[in-house]
Amino acid sequence: MNIIAELSNLLGEKHVLTGADVLAYSTDWTGKYTSNPLAVVRPLDTQQVSEIVKLAAANRIPIVPIGGNTGLTGATMADGAILLSLGRLNTIREMRPEARIAIVEAGVILSNLHTAAAEFGLNFPLTFGARGSAMIGGNLATNAGGSNVLRYGNTRALCLGLEVVLPSGEIMDLMSELHKDNAGYDLRNLFIGAEGTLGIITAAVLKLVPKPAAYGTAMVALASLSPALDLLNKLQISTGGAVEAFEFMPASYMELHAELFPNARAPFEKIHPVNILVEIGATAPRDTLPNEVGEIPIVDLLENALADMIETGEILDATVAQNETQRIEMWQRREQAADLAFHKKPFVNCDISVPLDKVEVFILEFENRLALIDPAATTLYVSHLGDGNVHPTIWPSSASPELEERIIEALEDVVSDLRGSFSAEHGIGISKLGSMARQKDATAIATMRAIKSALDPFGIMNPGKVLP
Amino acid sequence: MNIIAELSNLLGEKHVLTGADVLAYSTDWTGKYTSNPLAVVRPLDTQQVSEIVKLAAANRIPIVPIGGNTGLTGATMADGAILLSLGRLNTIREMRPEARIAIVEAGVILSNLHTAAAEFGLNFPLTFGARGSAMIGGNLATNAGGSNVLRYGNTRALCLGLEVVLPSGEIMDLMSELHKDNAGYDLRNLFIGAEGTLGIITAAVLKLVPKPAAYGTAMVALASLSPALDLLNKLQISTGGAVEAFEFMPASYMELHAELFPNARAPFEKIHPVNILVEIGATAPRDTLPNEVGEIPIVDLLENALADMIETGEILDATVAQNETQRIEMWQRREQAADLAFHKKPFVNCDISVPLDKVEVFILEFENRLALIDPAATTLYVSHLGDGNVHPTIWPSSASPELEERIIEALEDVVSDLRGSFSAEHGIGISKLGSMARQKDATAIATMRAIKSALDPFGIMNPGKVLP
Numbered sequence: 035m036n037i038i039a040e041l042s043n044l045l046g047e048k049h050v051l052t053g054a055d056v057l058a059y060s061t062d063w064t065g066k067y068t069s070n071p072l073a074v075v076r077p078l079d080t081q082q083v084s085e086i087v088k089l090a091a092a093n094r095i096p097i098v099p100i101g102g103n104t105g106l107t108g109a110t111m112a113d114g115a116i117l118l119s120l121g122r123l124n125t126i127r128e129m130r131p132e133a134r135i136a137i138v139e140a141g142v143i144l145s146n147l148h149t150a151a152a153e154f155g156l157n158f159p160l161t162f163g164a165r166g167s168a169m170i171g172g173n174l175a176t177n178a179g180g181s182n183v184l185r186y187g188n189t190r191a192l193c194l195g196l197e198v199v200l201p202s203g204e205i206m207d208l209m210s211e212l213h214k215d216n217a218g219y220d221l222r223n224l225f226i227g228a229e230g231t232l233g234i235i236t237a238a239v240l241k242l243v244p245k246p247a248a249y250g251t252a253m254v255a256l257a258s259l260s261p262a263l264d265l266l267n268k269l270q271i272s273t274g275g276a277v278e279a280f281e282f283m284p285a286s287y288m289e290l291h292a293e294l295f296p297n298a299r300a301p302f303e304k305i306h307p308v309n310i311l312v313e314i315g316a317t318a319p320r321d322t323l324p325n326e327v328g329e330i331p332i333v334d335l336l337e338n339a340l341a342d343m344i345e346t347g348e349i350l351d352a353t354v355a356q357n358e359t360q361r362i363e364m365w366q367r368r369e370q371a372a373d374l375a376f377h378k379k380p381f382v383n384c385d386i387s388v389p390l391d392k393v394e395v396f397i398l399e400f401e402n403r404l405a406l407i408d409p410a411a412t413t414l415y416v417s418h419l420g421d422g423n424v425h426p427t428i429w430p431s432s433a434s435p436e437l438e439e440r441i442i443e444a445l446e447d448v449v450s451d452l453r454g455s456f457s458a459e460h461g462i463g464i465s466k467l468g469s470m471a472r473q474k475d476a477t478a479i480a481t482m483r484a485i486k487s488a489l490d491p492f493g494i495m496n497p498g499k500v501l502p
Numbered sequence: 503m504n505i506i507a508e509l510s511n512l513l514g515e516k517h518v519l520t521g522a523d524v525l526a527y528s529t530d531w532t533g534k535y536t537s538n539p540l541a542v543v544r545p546l547d548t549q550q551v552s553e554i555v556k557l558a559a560a561n562r563i564p565i566v567p568i569g570g571n572t573g574l575t576g577a578t579m580a581d582g583a584i585l586l587s588l589g590r591l592n593t594i595r596e597m598r599p600e601a602r603i604a605i606v607e608a609g610v611i612l613s614n615l616h617t618a619a620a621e622f623g624l625n626f627p628l629t630f631g632a633r634g635s636a637m638i639g640g641n642l643a644t645n646a647g648g649s650n651v652l653r654y655g656n657t658r659a660l661c662l663g664l665e666v667v668l669p670s671g672e673i674m675d676l677m678s679e680l681h682k683d684n685a686g687y688d689l690r691n692l693f694i695g696a697e698g699t700l701g702i703i704t705a706a707v708l709k710l711v712p713k714p715a716a717y718g719t720a721m722v723a724l725a726s727l728s729p730a731l732d733l734l735n736k737l738q739i740s741t742g743g744a745v746e747a748f749e750f751m752p753a754s755y756m757e758l759h760a761e762l763f764p765n766a767r768a769p770f771e772k773i774h775p776v777n778i779l780v781e782i783g784a785t786a787p788r789d790t791l792p793n794e795v796g797e798i799p800i801v802d803l804l805e806n807a808l809a810d811m812i813e814t815g816e817i818l819d820a821t822v823a824q825n826e827t828q829r830i831e832m833w834q835r836r837e838q839a840a841d842l843a844f845h846k847k848p849f850v851n852c853d854i855s856v857p858l859d860k861v862e863v864f865i866l867e868f869e870n871r872l873a874l875i876d877p878a879a880t881t882l883y884v885s886h887l888g889d890g891n892v893h894p895t896i897w898p899s900s901a902s903p904e905l906e907e908r909i910i911e912a913l914e915d916v917v918s919d920l921r922g923s924f925s926a927e928h929g930i931g932i933s934k935l936g937s938m939a940r941q942k943d944a945t946a947i948a949t950m951r952a953i954k955s956a957l958d959p960f961g962i963m964n965p966g967k968v969l970p
Contacts, residue, residue, distance in 0.1 A: 133857050177684050188682065191659070206945040214656065214855045214891045214926040216645050216695055217934075217942055218968060219950045223691035227684055244739075271712075274742045274784075316742075387682045389601050423682045458682040466685075474685055477674040481957065482687045488956035489949065500686060 037093055041075055041116070044085050049076040049122075059100065059117055064376050064383075067108035067464070071098070071117040078122050080139075080197060080205060080236040087234065088203030090116055090494055098496045099230040101172030102143065104164035106383060107463025109176070109229045109499050120171045123236060126150055134242045135194065135211055140171025140235050147240070157245040159186035159278075163369035174235050177227035179459025181279045181368070184420035185315070186243060188459065190226045195239035198225050201232070201490035211239050224485070229461050230496040232489050246278070246315030250336035251355040253364055255306035259394040259419070261348040262310050266420060268339055273314055273332075280420035281311040281368050282393070287416055290374050291367055299363060301353045310419070311368050312336075313361075371416045375427040382428040382438050384445055388454035390422035396452055400426065403444040408437060423458045439468065446473055462500045471502035505561055509543055509584070512553050517544040517590075527568065527585055532844050532851075535576035535932070539566070539585040546590050548607075548665060548673060548704040555702065556671030558584055558962055566964045567698040569640030570611065572632035574851060575931025577644070577697045577967050588639045591704060594618055602710045603662065603679055608639025608703050615708070624710040627654035627746075631837035642703045645695035647927025649747045649836070652888035653783070654711060656927065658694045663707030666693050669700070669958040679707050692953070697929050698964040700957050714746070714783030718804035719823040721832055723774035727862040727887070729816040730778050734888060736807055741782055741800075748888035749779040749836050750861070755884055758842050759835055767831060769821045778887065779836050780804075781829075839884045843895040850896040850906050852913055856922035858890035864920055868894065871912040876905060891926040907936065914941055930968045939970035 035043075041050045051059075051074040061068045072095065077083045090097040096115035103110065110117070123139035126147065130136070131154035138147060144165040147158045160173060162180035172178070174196070179188045186192065195209040198221075208222050225232055256262050262282065269277050283291075285305045292300060301309070316332035336354060343349040355361040375383055388396050397415060404411055410431035417424040426445065430437050446456045446469055456469040470479065482501055486493075503511075509518045519527075519542040529536045540563065545551045558565040564583035571578065578585070591607035594615065598604070599622035606615060612633040615626045628641060630648035640646070642664070647656045654660065663677040666689075676690050693700055724730050730750065737745050751759075753773045760768060769777070784800035804822060811817040823829040843851050856864050865883060872879055878899035885892040894913065898905050914924050914937055924937040938947065950969055954961075 132859060177688075179682050179684075183682060190688070200945065200949065204945045206949060207943040208946060210923065211857060211921055212855045212890065212923050212926070214647050214651060214886075214889050215923040216647075216927055216929050217923050217925040218930060218938060218946065219700075219953060220645075220658070220691045220695050221946055221949055223688045224953075227688050232687075274744055276742055387680045389679060391600060418682075421682045422680065453679055455678065455680050455683040455685050457685040458680070459684055461684050462686060470686060475675040477668065477672045478676060478686065478689060480672075481668065481674060481689055484956040485687060485692075485953055488952040 037089065037095060038073055040089055041073060041086065044089070045075060045077060045082060056117070059103070059119070062105065062108060062110070063103055064106065067111050069111035069113045071112040072114050074117045074119055076119045076122050080123070080199065083118065083123070083199045083234055083236050084203045084205050086116065086118060087199050087201065091201060091203055091492060094492055094494060096494050096497045099171065099175065099234045101140065101169030101175070102164065102167040104168040105172065105176060105463060106385070106460045107465040109461060109463030109496070111464060118234065120169060120236070127237065129154065131156055131242070133211065136240045136242055137209070137237065138170050138240060139237045140169060140174070142170045144168045144170060144173060151242050152245060155245050156242040158192065158240055159243050160189055160192055163372055170238060170240070171235050174226050174238055175229050176461040177459070179418070179421070179423065181281060181418060183418065184280055185275070185278045190223060192241045193222065193226060193238050194241060196222050196225055196235055197237040198233040198235055201492070201495045206233070209237070209239055227461065229463065229500050231486060231500050232495060248316045248332050249361060250314040250316070250332040251361045251364055252312050252336055252340060253301035253353045254310040254312060254340065254349055255302050255351040256308040256310065256349055259308055261343070262308055262419065263391060264348060265310070265312070265339070265343060269312065269314060269336070272335060272339060276314050276316060277312065277420065278315040279311065279313040280418070282417040282419035283309045283311070283368065284415055286414060287374065290414060291370065294374060294377060295370065298367060301364070302351050306350050311364055368416070371425065374414055375425070378429060380430060380433040380438070382430065382441055384426045384428070384442070385423070385458050385460040386426070386445065386449045386454055386456055387421065387423045387458035388449060388452045390419060392452045392454070393417060393419060393422060393424055396424060396448060396454070399448045400445055403448060404428065404441065407440050407444055411441070421458075422454070442469065443472070464499060467502045470500070505557065505563060506541055508557055509541060509554065512557070513543060513545060513550060524585070527571070527587070530573065530576060530578065531571055532574065535579050537579035537581045539580040540582050542585045542587055544587045544590050548591070548667065551586065551591070551667045551702055551704050552671045552673050554584065554586060555667050555669065559669060559671055559960060562960055562962060564962050564965045567639065567643065567702045569608065569637030569643070570632065570635040572636040573640065573644060573931060574853070574928045575933040577929060577931030577964070579932060586702065588637060588704070595705065597622065599624055599710070601679065604708045604710055605677070605705065606638050606708060607705045608637060608642070610638045612636045612638065612641060619710050620713060623713050625713040626660065626708055627711050628657055628660055631840055638706060638708070639703050642694050642706055643697050644929040645927070647886070647889070647891065649749060649886060651886065652748055653743070653746045658691060660709045661690065661694060661706050662709060664690050664693055664703055665705035666701045666703055669960070669963045674701070677705070677707055695929065697931065697968050699954060699968050700963060716784045716800050717829060718782040718784070718800040719829045719832055720780050720804055720808060721769035721821045722778040722780060722808065722817055723770050723819040724776040724778065724817055727776055729811070730776055730887065731859060732816060733778070733780070733807070733811060737780065737782065737804070740803060740807060744782050744784060745780065745888065746783040747779065747781040748886070750885040750887035751777045751779070751836065752883050755842065755882060758882060759838065762842060762845060763838065766835060769832070770819050774818050779832055836884070839893065842882055843893070846897060848898060848901040848906070850898065850909055852894045852896070852910070853891070853926050853928040854894070854913065854917045854922055854924055855889065855891045855926035856917060856920045858887060860920045860922070861885060861887060861890060861892055864892060864916060864922070867916045868913055871916060872896065872909065875908050875912055879909070889926070890922070910937065911940070932967060935970045938968070
């Protein structure tokens, strides 16, 4: 019996897609990567994932897991492989508000978990533009970051336990619900961020946090990044670390956004060099009127801090959201970053991090280097400034893989000089294999390879990704 | 040339101890574990560690790293092995207050790092009783916890980068200084908590946090643990998560402490069932007088919260530290836990965690089970209640390894029923090998073994520890 028939026996025919039906899975959402999977399979539960992997292992057929297909690195490209969609493992197994945990399957869509947690006044504080499609399994596989890492950490920091199907098909139970658990090697963090190359994450125990009772959200205009960092530090001190997001959009971002979204209401009358979207989240009792211990509402606290810095001239202009509609407007502008970045081709989209006081010098240095390589290239930057994480997009003057690679190498060199990382929150996939080979410690790569060989001796799990 | 001569050539004779000189290293500090190392070596730097490991690998001689010798699980017992002391790698390579990081070698004593950070108004927020001897390398090797995990996380959460000497002697550079870094598998977390079985940690990039400008510290007496958790939740909400420590000592702890330390000033006139040491840390501006935005000092905030619950009868009594001397008194009582636990032999000391609302039922259930096994046994509990982490000490009625094992198995069973962990913050060493074999997922153990074999094919790195 051939493999397709065996898979159909296992899952039912309608959950094994071949031929024209796999087209929807053949291209990533940016249109940059395409591949030709052998078949797309849609298991219902962990047991079926295990059976599929056993079948793949027995036949030495590569297997590539896929969630919401919102990745940016080509990590789910699957030529000749079984593409395993986690989409039907979409059950929230348990919501335990008193323990502040959610036990969820890998196919749960991120925004669905937000909705489920909000019913208990809680939040799963991982968020980014693609939250309406991205799935928890993909978030874990890539150790996704996003806009609230500053306060809550990345996906890794939000995960207590995992269930993993190993390359052998065995199911590994690491579903700890504990904040302190030192029972042996930290396998959980090894599988988080491994992009499906060591096994398939099928479920997780995730931390929930109190949903802020109120937000203070503002757009702030400044002349440069240095006073922006002052603002961040002042707000962190006065709120005891309640800054949820601190996002940077330069003038060029504001201009392109106004061009592509002409109906969006601009935050300021003119375009300023540095624009910050800042958001503070308040737990009670800072959310309402001044209370019995004399505390003030979060919006007032934000306005006071901004007013002080407007008076000293450090801030050029500021708009505080007065209601949820205005807050959503501010966030939309930031979350349309992908629409801006991918609105013309060819593009090179990057994801780097540097110490946060080095973001300004990073941009200056890279622009200098780029001018030497491709003077006609144009660029766009957007940054989770509070994490030192920058997403440069470069539109080269011509479509040339060789030119793209030279641009990426120049970018890496600048990052490396600043002790940064060429991969901050998107992962490696296939797009950064060259960077891994050039930039990562060779002993570290050899160690990763040894682990990969030990856990996946036949090399069937998402081959050709992560490791150069 | 024999191995001792080769080591002496490498390090100088006075840094290779043999014979009677190794006696000081032969026994752990609790006196529970003893071993007979081949030699104790004291390298000066990472390069020398690398050379020693290469020599050990070439000769297939086991090698066991040791820091401050404050572990509780026998993880540094080293029969016939080279015991490698990290004590001379005690340089703080860099203090970078603006980036809030410290780059330190493995032999830096924890309290020395506290002192160095305090000079910049910062803190490395890992702390526990043995901080005056424990070294950073050991903290990392065991993923140490302690009293402030509630607010700041365990050692793993406080580490950004590592330098590791692998079992081959190669030096691996994972010294990232970034909060977002997704460049390949998370090797850092694999080596943290591996207790020297995968390699030797020689240096690390550690996170620093603002040192609270003021503390609110109190001893609180309650009738049971349930209102204690209410108190914790109330304080977390009113301070926005600024509770640094929430430590539980039952009546029996207070009684034994009064007996062993008769000169210590008791916090209350009588002994109460539940005694909590709570500490809140304030960043400015909550530290001084009510400020321009109407906020109140941290001590008043704590007193207000306690007064409310005294009025409703939830709290029986409370004492707030009025100065640093009183604060230190409160902490001393808690940090003398080891003196209490080890004051008579034989003892069984344990380190478990359960969901925090299960601590009460854990103690009740275990006492019931213990009464069936050894009715004359006595017990002591102390708990990082905010983490659900309990340290039970059992004094069996007789010295019998078989009886000890039955007690531990009963304890494990209760913990397992409550979805807890048999190892919360002390690690496995040799003391919990039986627990690992009985309680840990078999697939997880097989995966750990595969990683161990891949990275340490000759099995020379701290053999016989962690993996059953």
